[in-house]
Amino acid sequence: MLQYWPWCGIWGGSGKAQDGRPVHIRMSVERRLHGHALRMNFEASSPDGGVLYHGVVSLVGVGPTGQVRAATFSTIHGAMVLDQTPDDAGVLALAGNTLAGNSILVTLHDQGPGKLGFAAQWRPPGAKADDPRMGRMAADLARLVPMRIPAGPPRPVQ
Amino acid sequence: MPRLRPELERFRPWLGHWRGPGKLVGKIEVFMEIEFRPIFEGEAIEVTSLAWDAQSGQCLGNGAGYWTADPAGKLAAAIHAIGMGAVLLREVPDDPGGVAIEGVMAGNVRFTVALVTEGETLTLTTRRTEGYTGNSEDLTFAVMRRIGPAEGVLPGT
Numbered sequence: 001m002l003q004y005w006p007w008c009g010i011w012g013g014s015g016k017a018q019d020g021r022p023v024h025i026r027m028s029v030e031r032r033l034h035g036h037a038l039r040m041n042f043e044a045s046s047p048d049g050g051v052l053y054h055g056v057v058s059l060v061g062v063g064p065t066g067q068v069r070a071a072t073f074s075t076i077h078g079a080m081v082l083d084q085t086p087d088d089a090g091v092l093a094l095a096g097n098t099l100a101g102n103s104i105l106v107t108l109h110d111q112g113p114g115k116l117g118f119a120a121q122w123r124p125p126g127a128k129a130d131d132p133r134m135g136r137m138a139a140d141l142a143r144l145v146p147m148r149i150p151a152g153p154p155r156p157v158q
Numbered sequence: 159m160p161r162l163r164p165e166l167e168r169f170r171p172w173l174g175h176w177r178g179p180g181k182l183v184g185k186i187e188v189f190m191e192i193e194f195r196p197i198f199e200g201e202a203i204e205v206t207s208l209a210w211d212a213q214s215g216q217c218l219g220n221g222a223g224y225w226t227a228d229p230a231g232k233l234a235a236a237i238h239a240i241g242m243g244a245v246l247l248r249e250v251p252d253d254p255g256g257v258a259i260e261g262v263m264a265g266n267v268r269f270t271v272a273l274v275t276e277g278e279t280l281t282l283t284t285r286r287t288e289g290y291t292g293n294s295e296d297l298t299f300a301v302m303r304r305i306g307p308a309e310g311v312l313p314g315t
Contacts, residue, residue, distance in 0.1 A: 032222060033220045033221070033222065033238070033239075034220055034240065036220070037238055039222075052198070052199075055197075055198040055201070057197060057198075057202075057204070057224060059223075059237075059238040059244070061238050061243065061244065062243070063242070063243020063244060063264060064241060064242065064243055064264060065264045065265075067243070067264070069238070069243055069244035070238075070244060071222075071223055071224065071236035071237050071238040071244040071245070072224070072236055073198075073201075073202045073224030073226055073236060075198050075201050075202075078226050078227070078228060078229075078234060079202075079225075079226050079228070079234040079235060079236040079246060080236055080246065081236055081244045081246045099228045099229055099234060100229050
């Protein structure tokens, strides 16, 4: 889990859904449970921010068996627990099934300082890879940093 | 008044902070706090819990989870707690006024949470049951009261 601590912060970006629809992404990552878990809050909305296409909140942490798991709620898929799947360093890949039987795969990958790649897909039971019912979303995220307000004119010395 | 999805309306009286004394594994005296907070416009309720030794202040239990409805309208909760990891809990039959959720963790251990409200009192019990032997152990028992604004106690209130 330690490799993911540097992801704490607020991330934003834009991407596309499976139908080509543009989406605006906001994601926040913070330490929770005395540093035993990361809380990831993910929101995919219309570009103007007015419609929430998909909201996800997840607590990613290590269980007693050493397995990284994510207790997750999705506004589309409901409550679920996702398991980390083996992947390269700098990648967090989570997979699992929803209560409705859809399979879910989510990946976040480090793309260098201040950049994260996000991809997710869900597949209904029995659907093949080209099934139009499949959902996909991908986006490039950048860390949001406070804007530097330009300094004003020098103040007169009192 | 915050929106809640219809299946979660029955938990509206639970929203807010609750705090009170309790015991862990039947002998360790603690204080417990639980907060129920709607998220995503009431599509789920985020539930966080904390248990600490009242004398030393040491944290002896800390967890959080997301309550929502399964496709059948029953409560489903994805939770994560220190020492326990993540588990999906599903609603099982319980007395009116209460709710019980349970799920299976690693090692074939069944974890059960039961919550009952009576007026401004919330009682929490948790239990773990070994799947192979059937031996069970009470983990948590706590009786909490709602923490609300104290009107008229301090000047200006």
